[in-house]
Structure formats: C-alpha cells, structure tokens
Amino acid sequence: MKGTHLGEFEELVMLAVGALHPEAYGVAIKEEILQQTQRKVTLSTIHSALHRLKEKGLLDSHFGEATSMRGGKRKKYFTITAFGARCLREAHEIRENMYGTIPSFILEQA
C-alpha cells in the first residue's frame, strides 16, 4: 500500500500526464492543471513531482523534439507506466467507493 500511495498533488499531476498523453511535458502539465483546477503552480513544483513519481516507477519519460521557443532544448515527455496506471486506478476506486458510502442527502445539501 505504502509504495502505491499518491499524494493529492501527485494524483493531479498523474491525471494531467494521462490527459495530455502522449504530449505531457513540464509546461503543458502546468497549463493543464491551471486550466482544470485554477491552481497556479510553480514549474519547479511540477518538475519536483514528476521527478518523484518517476523515482517511484509511476511515470516513464523520453526526450521529444527540440524547438526554437525552448532555446534548442528538447522536451521531456512523461507517460504513465502500467504500475502508475494501477495506482491511479486504485486511488480512483478508493474515492469512488468512499464517495458511494456518503448518504445522498449530505451531498445534496449544496
């Protein structure tokens, strides 16, 4: 369990990587999170999370094309590994399950 545990922000990044597949790289993920959640995250936070997730084996990466916008530097694309997909699914299921146990009148208050 411990190895598969995802932090809230890590989960967000994972989701963004999946949504952007196969073109998930630092800046794109940052934009995606901004658009979807209105959260302004610094680039280094994204990179830090990506780095951590890769160390855990949840993400994989490969270099992509270089552009002049990037000063000739290549993009690094991240993809979700099979293990990452399982973790993401497990996290999702846990939420689904717990969501289902909440009495419906509580959710309907708002």
Added chain:
Amino acid sequence: MSNTQQQLQQPPQWAIDFLHWFCKSDLVEEIEGDILEIYHDNFNRMKRWRANLSLMFMIISFLRPFAIKKIKTSTQNNRIMYANYLKVAYRNIRNDKINSFISVFGLLLAFTASMLIYRIVQHEINYDTFHENSKDIYRVILNANRGDSWQSYPTVGPPLGPAIKEFYPEIKESVRFRYTPTTIVSTDDGEKQFYEEKIFYADPSVFEVFTYPLTEGDSKTALSKNTNMVITDDMARKYFGNESPIGKTLLIDNEMPYYITGVLAPIPGNTHFEFDFLLPFDAFKVPSGYPVTLDDFGWTSFHTYVMLEKDVNPEALVSLFPEFAKTHFDEERLKRLEYGLQPLEDIYFGDIKNENISSGNKSYILILGSIGVLLTFLAAFNFTNISVAKSVSRAKETGLRKTLGSSKKSLVIRYLSEPVLIALSSVFLSLMLIPVLLPYINNNFDLAITFESNHWIEYGLIFGTIGFVIGILSGIYPAFVMSRYNPISIMRGSFIHQKSGIGLRKALVTLQYAITSFLIIGSFIITSQINFLQSQSLGFEKDEILLIRMPGEELNAKYRTIRDVIGSNARVKSVSVGGGRMDGENGNVPIMAEGMDEAKNLAIDAVREDFYKTIGTTMVAGREFSFNHPSDSADGIIINREAAKYFNWSPEEAIGMKISVGDITEGRIIGVVENFHNTSLHNTINPLVIYYPRTMLQDIYVRVTPGDVTGLISDLKAGWSSVVPGIPFDFVFMNQHLQKLYKSDIQFSKLVKVFAFLTILISALGLYGLITLVSEKRLKEISLRKVFGAPFSHLILALSRSFMILIIIANIIAWPFSYWMAKYWMREFAYHTDIHLMVFIGALLITMIISGITLFVQSRKVAIISPAKILKYE
C-alpha cells in the same frame, strides 16, 4: 520583426549559467527548456524586466534537493576511509605515547625556541627602522687622522647642523643633540627628585626628522621656547603619576625651571638613541670652564643628523663635503679631518661606538640565527627518524590496506597527512606559548622584545610553512617506500628484516649529534671566554671600589670637605676623583711631546690626587698627583707605560720630559703608571696621557675594606648628607658597574647556554624514541642471545653499540666547525682565552654520557624481558 524579437528574447545569460552551475546535468536540459518556453511566452505578454524577474524567480525556485547537484560525486566510499585514517592515526598516537610525546614535544621546543630567536633577530636587525624617513636620515660623522690611521667619531661641532643645511639644498633638515652629564631633575615642590642620565638638548626639527609622535602637546611648537621641555611617558608617570604633565614644571640641577609642553608616545625598544628628556637646543649653555663657544667647529661633541631630500645620492653629497669644510677650517686642519654620512639604519651595527648610544653585534645575531635554524633541523631529524622507524613497524597495516584495495595514492596521502598534522599543531601550540613566555625571556635575558598582533599572522605563515615542509619531509620516506612494497612480502613479515631506512637514520643521528656537540662546545668556549674576561686582571683592583657620582660644579667647590668626611670613615682607605668610570675612552687630543716632529692624537684622561693608590695601580716610575706637591695641579702630567713605549722612552727617561696635551695644558711628566684597562676588554690598552683637570670631574672613587656593605653605605650616606644635603647619594660598586661593559656578551652567553641545553634535551629525547623502536624490533635477537648465555652487559652493548659509534663520529665532525666558529667569535675581544682540547673532550663525554644513560634505560628494559615470553610464538 521576428529578427528583433529573436534578439529581445535572449534571457540574461548569467541566470542560465547559474542554473547550469547548481542543477543536476541529467535534469538541466528539460528544466532549461521548460523555463525558456515560459520565459518566451511571458516575454510576449509582459514588460521585459518583469519577464526577466519571473525567470529569475523560476530558476531560484529550482533550488530544491531533487534538482541540486550532489556536492560530492564520487563512486568510492571515501568518507569512511578517511575517517578510518583519522581513527588509526589517533590510535597510533595513543598506543605509542612515548614517541608521540617526543615528536610533539621536540617540535614544540624547537619551534618555540626558533620563534623566539627569530623575534630577537628581527628586533635587532630592525633598529631605527620605525622612523618614517629612516632611509633618508644620516648621521654626520667626523673622520680624523690619528697619525697613522683614521678614526671615525659620531659627533661634530655645534655650528655644523644649521650650517650644512644652509650650504646644501639636498639637505632637507638637520638636527643637533647635546648630551648632558648626569643631572638632578626634580618637581618644583621638591617632592620628587632623581638623578637622570638621558637628558638631551635637541633642535625643534627633531620631530620633523625622526618619528617621535607626541601623545600630548603639539610637536610643531613643543621645543619652540627656551623654557620648554618634552618628556617620555615613562618620565611623565615617574614624576607626575597619572596627572597630565602638560604645563607643569621640572627643575634641572635644582635651578632652571622647564615647562613641559609635550609627552612622547612610547618609543620602540629598538632605537639606538635613547632619551628621557628633550630640552630645546637653544637652552644649552657652554658649561663654565670650557674654553669653547657654540660657534666652534672644533668642539666635536654634538650628535648631528640630517634628512636628505628624496632621491639624493648620499655618496655624491659626501664627495662635495670638502667644499663645505673649507669654509670653516684652514688648509692644515683639512688634511687631518673630513666629514662623512652614516645611514641611520647602519648605526646600530656600525663600528663607531659612543657611550650614550646602544650598539649591537652582528656576529651575535648571526650566531643566534644559526642556532635557531639548527634547532629546527634537530627537531625535524628527530621527527623524521621516529616516523621512519615507526613506519617499518606499521608495515603490516600498510600491507593489509593494500590487500584490501587501497590505492597507492591514498596510502601516500595517509603517510603524509599524519606528520603534517602533528607538525602544524606543534606550530600552533608554539604560537600560543610565545606571549606566555615572553615576559620571562625579557626578564632573564634583559631584552625588550614585544609580540604584537601583526606578528601572529607573520609567524603563523612562516612557521606554518616550515612545519608543513618538515611534516612532508618526514613523511615522504615512509609514504613512498612503504606504499611501493609488495603486500605479500610485507604480510609474510620478511620485509621487517630488510635494512629499510637504516642508512637515512644513521645519517640523521650523526648530523643531529654533530649539531649538539657543536653547540655544547660553543657554549663551553663562550662561557670560558666570559669567565676569562671577568677574572682578567684589569691593571687595577676592581673589587671594593665604591663610585659616587655628583654634579661636577658642586664637587669642584666642595671636594676637600667631601673628601675629608668620607676619608674619616674607618673603613675607607683612600679617596680620589676620576674623569670616568673605567668604561670607555675619555677623548683624544693631539699630543706633542719632547722630541716629536708633529702632534699625534692620543687618548687622555684626567684624575686628581691619590687616584692610582685608590684604584690599586702601581707607578712604574716617578709619582702620581699628590697634595704634598701643590705644583702638580699646574703642570704635572702622568703617562702610562704604553705611552712611554710609544714615545720610545724607558719609564725612567720619561720623567721630566716636556709634553703638551692639546689646548688643555702643558707641563712635565712626573710619573709613569702601569698599564691598566680604562675601556672594556674588547679593546687593547692604548697609550694614555693623564693630566690634572681644570674642568670638573664627577666621579668619586672610594677604596674601602671588605666587610658589611649596608653599614658602610649608611655611614657614608650620613656623612654625605651633612656636607651636601641637596644631592642624592648616588653610588655603585666598580665591579658591578664594569659588568655593564659585557652586557651583550653575558646576554649572548646566557642565550647560547639555554639553547645548548635545549639541543641536548631534544637530541636525548630523539635518541630515546629511536632506541625504543629499534630495540622492539630486535627483541627476538636479544632473547636468542640471552638463551645462549649472553651476559646482561653484552646485551646492552649489542643494542647501543651502533649508536655510540655514531655519536663519536658526530663529535669528530663537529670539532673543526666549532673550532672555526669559536675563533670567529673571539675576534670580538682583544684578549681571549685559549681553546683547550678539554672543551672538545668534554662535549664528547657529555653527549656520550647522556646518550649512554638514555640507551641504557631503554635497552635494560629489553634485556631483562624473559626470553620465553618472546620466543614462545616461534
């Protein structure tokens, strides 16, 4: 458009460089790319500075652990290895306390001694360099022809100072000094009253030429009025305690009041010219009875210094001096005198001596410096010997490390770092010790050395470097030899039996003992020379003479009464008055004797009646000045035996000869006195002409009988106060006074003795450490010998024989060097003792005995071990 945009979009390069500097290389590409992408996006939307600012924040935000380079990018586990080295080094030191102690203690002794010596030498060779203009200041000297030779005098006539400045535009400033004989100085209420010896009259320009800052008062006006006076801060404290002396008065000779207008800041100890009081030169009056005026160029008693303009060549200036001299002297005198310049910084070690001025001895400084260097060598040898010997016994550790994969490089570092660390910590400890020791050193050796804050860095750097080099050198042999060996041969133990490092060790031990014997012999010879000087007959009986000093004028007026009062004491044998204290020449004047073609400059002296009876010198012929012959005071002259020889007379022939003493007096010779030393034994006895003084003398000589000194002094003092109540009873015993003449010799011999002792100590310590290590390695051999029935004495001999042979060789090597050095030093003295063979034998015996004891103590330990204990492992 796109072109300009391209140019504008260049981000600040240094920010990118910064990113590259700290960011991991495998992450930097993606990060930089993302940052630039955002930057370019920002650039289109915001002002340039905002985009740049945001870029910087972005980069700074990457200073996170995941992105920062590892400080150490090594694949080896070095840290543990180095920690282990430290641990092993510590265990080594702890397990071998004796040798660790010897290494550190030896180095500590040597570094401390060398630092002290270095400080002394530095102090000595920097005499007078504290004056800002010291390079441009010169003393005007007078070279006078003494018949067959030229002699230099440090003083010139009073008008020369201002006149020479006027004459040559190259001379920026000049200052004259006039020495005052011992004088009573008192506060105006008469409460404090002392004899003072260091009073000088000086031109106000003294503060422009020399760097004597005032703590109180204005140096521009301090000596501007005839009644002004400047004193040192020591004197301010002596007379006025903690009060400010400015505006207060001091009486000179109980009559002239001077107003204090300045207090001098403490003057560095290394000044050749010491004074306590400065009076304006214009206040100086020619003492009554002197047949001279202040306009007389021939009255050569004034120290005169000039400061040249920058970049003036002093030699070129001196070559112009005859032109100046011509305006004041006639042709005849010009042949016999010329002026010269002596650089201020050369005066201390120069050979123009003068009683008011301290002088140094360059050969002493040289010898002292060499001792410092030798001491350092000695300790370095010890250190090397012990670390070489130890490295052999630590071979197994090295072998094991090699087997486990230590690289040669890391072994070398390991062998070098240990001694370097020990040496550097010794330097550090020595530096800590210096300020603690300095007061004792100054006290015992009569020195005035200081150790100031700027010395810390200087000494730390110099001795740190020396320590580092010693550490490296002593580690270099074990480092390279030991790390080279095949671990298998080391582990098998066959290596131990190799004669590794023995040659080096033998050479070092020999050299070490040669240095030790050299210093022992040196200190023997120096001591015997000093003893010789003390016991040397001076031609008069220096014991039981009491010298009392009083102002000449007073003495002249009341001499008869004083003489009667002192002479009436039962323990006083005789009383007389002399013109000095047998501590230096009293001057030279041209002497013209019957039968001579031209006058020759000879030394003169002035004494009163019964002088030679009082000091215990016999008359060879004739008689001395006597109260029974009143005419003596008019035209009586005495010469010494040397002078009779100089004039080619037998003592008897000399009696009745006509002789004239400069412009002072002329008369007939009434007696010839046996030769006696009226200067120190550094000089020979010169021809001397003695006249009956017209001017006042100030030294009363009293011959007393041996016995209770305190009672005698209080009796004499009581009598003295009844005659001259206002004058302090200022006395000294002749033999004590004469000690001062040999102050620097005695100081030097003390220093050499101490350092010789240190070398013996260091050498003995080194030998002890060495024999400990060597005997440990020969345990098996000794045990076998024992099993086969070798007696105890043979075992001791077996262990110590090779060392004893080295020590004998070392002594023989040291002999010629010490002999040569002793001869060199002896040149300082006109009279010297013989160098006995016993001195050399003595040094040999001392080194043999001390090392013999050292060797015996340690080899005995080995020899009494039961052989079974050692051999049971075989």
